Amino acid sequence: MEKNSKRNLIITLATIGIISALVLTFVYEWTTPYIEANQAKAQKQAINEVLPNVEEVEEVEKNGNIFYEGYDANGNQIGVAFQNSGGGYNGMIEVMIGVDLKDNKIYKISVLNHQETPGLGARITEPEFKSNFENKNFGDYQVVKTPPKKETEVQAIAGATISSDSMTEIIEEGLDIVTSAYGGGN
Amino acid sequence: MSIDFKELIKDFTNGLWAENPIIRLVIGMCPTLAVTNTASNGLAMGLATSFVLIMSEIVISIIKKLIPANVRIPSYILIIATFVTFTDYFLKAFFPGIAASLSIFIPLIVVNCLILGRQEAFASKNPTHRAIADGLGMGIGFTWVLTLLGMIRELFGMGSMFGFQLLGEWYRPMVIMVLPAGAFITLGILVGIMNQISREGK
Numbered sequence: 054m055e056k057n058s059k060r061n062l063i064i065t066l067a068t069i070g071i072i073s074a075l076v077l078t079f080v081y082e083w084t085t086p087y088i089e090a091n092q093a094k095a096q097k098q099a100i101n102e103v104l105p106n107v108e109e110v111e112e113v114e115k116n117g118n119i120f121y122e123g124y125d126a127n128g129n130q131i132g133v134a135f136q137n138s139g140g141g142y143n144g145m146i147e148v149m150i151g152v153d154l155k156d157n158k159i160y161k162i163s164v165l166n167h168q169e170t171p172g173l174g175a176r177i178t179e180p181e182f183k184s185n186f187e188n189k190n191f192g193d194y195q196v197v198k199t200p201p202k203k204e205t206e207v208q209a210i211a212g213a214t215i216s217s218d219s220m221t222e223i224i225e226e227g228l229d230i231v232t233s234a235y236g237g238g239n
Numbered sequence: 240m241s242i243d244f245k246e247l248i249k250d251f252t253n254g255l256w257a258e259n260p261i262i263r264l265v266i267g268m269c270p271t272l273a274v275t276n277t278a279s280n281g282l283a284m285g286l287a288t289s290f291v292l293i294m295s296e297i298v299i300s301i302i303k304k305l306i307p308a309n310v311r312i313p314s315y316i317l318i319i320a321t322f323v324t325f326t327d328y329f330l331k332a333f334f335p336g337i338a339a340s341l342s343i344f345i346p347l348i349v350v351n352c353l354i355l356g357r358q359e360a361f362a363s364k365n366p367t368h369r370a371i372a373d374g375l376g377m378g379i380g381f382t383w384v385l386t387l388l389g390m391i392r393e394l395f396g397m398g399s400m401f402g403f404q405l406l407g408e409w410y411r412p413m414v415i416m417v418l419p420a421g422a423f424i425t426l427g428i429l430v431g432i433m434n435q436i437s438r439e440g441k
Contacts, residue, residue, distance in 0.1 A: 062310045069314050073321040080325050087332035095335070144342070168342055171276045172397040172417040212414050 096149070099163040100134045103151025107131060115234040123151075132160055133235070137227035142215045144168035146177070150227045154235050157191045162224060174216030182210055182217070191228045194221050247372045254376030260353045261384040261426075262433045267353035271385060272422040274344050278401045281389025282382065283337045287330065287345060289378025291322045292354050293371065296362040300370035303363045315358045316349070323348045353381060384429070391425050392416045 055061070100110055100121050107123035114120075121134040133154055138147040146167045151160040164178045176182055185207040186194075196217050197206045209217035260266050270288065275281040295318050299306075306314045327345045330338040338345065348354065357377055362370040390400055396416030398406035415421045 057307045057309045061307050065305070065307055066310055066313060066317070069317045073317055076321055077324055080328050084328040084332035088328070088335075091332070091335045166339065170417060171280075171340075172412065173414060 095165060096136075099149035099165055100151070102163045103134050103149050103161040104132050105151075105160060110134075116230075118230055118234060120231070120234065133231060135227065135231055136165065137223050137230065138166075139219055139223040139226065141167055141169050141177075141219045142174045142213070143170065146216075146219055146223060148220065148223050148227070150224060150231075152191075152228070152231055154231070157232075159186050159189050159191070159224070159228075162186050169213070169216045173210065174213040176210045176213065177216050177220050182208075182220075186224060191232065194225060196221050242368060247369065250369050250372040251376040254373065254378070254380035255383075256380070256437075258377075259380040259384060259433075260377055261381060262430050264353075264356075265430070266356055267351045267381060269347065270344055270351060271388065271426065272419060274341060275385055275388040275392055275422060275425075276396065276417045277340075277393045278386055278389040279337075280340055281385040281387075284341060284344060285378075285382025285385040287326050287341070288348055288351060288353070289374075289382055291319060291326055291348050292357060292378050292381075293374035294322045295319045295354060296357060296370040296374040297367060299358050299362040300365060300367040306363075311363065312355075312359075315355060315363075319354055319358070320349050353377065388422070388425055388429065391429075392421050396421060 097110075100123070101107060104110075104121075104123040106125055108126045109124045109128075111122045111124070112119060113122055118135065123131050123134060125131050131153070132151055134149055134151045136147060136149050138145050140146070144167070146169070147165040149163045149165055151162070152158065153160055162183055164183075167175065167177065169175045169177060185201070189204060192205050194205050194207045195203075196209050196214070198209050198211075198214075201208050207217065207221050254260065256263075258264055261268075261271055267288070270284050274284045295315070298318050299315060323346060326348070327338075330341070330345060357373065361373045365373070394400055394405065395413045398404060398410045398412050413421075416425070
């Protein structure tokens, strides 16, 4: 039989396709538990980072968003952590935000995922930038390029204004989500 | 079957310098320019690409006689894509840090023309043991240039190397080096230097 006959071409490609699909099915089955565990671990770490002295975390769904309510050792609610994401300079930025809903303050923020430029936008993960939001009242934040004078001012990372703007927007949007889910900021 | 070791060594060393994929053949430029902003990114990308290259060269050199010439390119791509997907899952499961920093560039190894190029030029014409030597040589050749590029760009762009801060506070990082333009400049200079070296060697 001719090697380049139509039948032979179809058989060759189908066989390779089937073998490849089989191999990848096993690889997928094998790696998925590890990948999910890694993601869960990263998320748990982020929650512990943004809620101070949290002992227990409860997952709650409100308005289609998932919130993590944190309780201290005595069972008092200390705050709520939640994820929000938005477009950055190179791709999506995912942020975990921890808030104190009694005083309407941000505790801390943590960056879960981002693809910003190393050395520039990637510095959104560094304490120096994150401290811009720590212990701040909810409000409209303005990104400035000089050391901040007002509480609502956020100092942009030099050379990474877009990343700084995106972070500020993601956080502002997140605060709207959490206040509307928990009853208009009371 | 007798194995000609001289030939094997020649196949292996070919990729390290004489036909180095980046500085001599100038193929596989997408990851070369995109992920070499730090030394560890360059190294990780080089190793991931080498794995895919070696594995697909082995498989293709084994089954080359079974593949009809008319569908050889789609067949190669299927085999390469299988190994790339494997690498992607494997890194996400066991090296989440590396997977996060290379992100989209791991799946993009599929379209790295270095890999398809070596199947077409070498694995599909030569026995398996020679294909392994070629894959190893090309893989190491690709990795060392990628790592060197990453080291230079990270040093000038961030003052560090493999994440360790080398240059002190006095150093004002050249931001352009971690941006795409820095990749072109560094690669151009590097290729120039390498050409000079091999010309003097003659």
